[in-house]
Amino acid sequence: MASEWNWESDEGLLRIDDPADWGAAYERGESRLGTAAIGLAFNCTLAEASPRIVRAMPLADRHQRGFAFTAAGVAARLNGALTP
Template identity: 60%
Template sequence: MVDWKTGEGVSGIADPAEVDAAFERGEWPLGTAVIAPAFNCSLEEASPRIVSGCGYGCEYRTSWRRSG
């Protein structure tokens, strides 16, 4: 079970669809969420999410810096 507010359980995500849904919702622990499939899924399933997560994270940090 994943608690997106605390980040508990995010590192154990084994369902790539759960990572996709987290991207759509804009959940904050996405860095951990995209790494979890690397350990729990096939490379074919994990790779696109890791690449997407890198772009999302950089964009998120940049917008955070601008607003703060």
């Protein structure tokens, strides 16, 4: 549910479960996309999460970029692969 996502403080973003919410935030230029990518890795299918994780990897903020790589590790651990 999008109302749970606080893009300013990143509260709730580890529970994000809707790739469309992540995509809309990406289009708006939100700052916590790497954190949210970890949430997608935990809560979505690999097919849904992978493209968004890849989109988060070149983020300008180095911390959020690092979280995108953490998301890739989570996806690999949970699914045994990085892509479907």
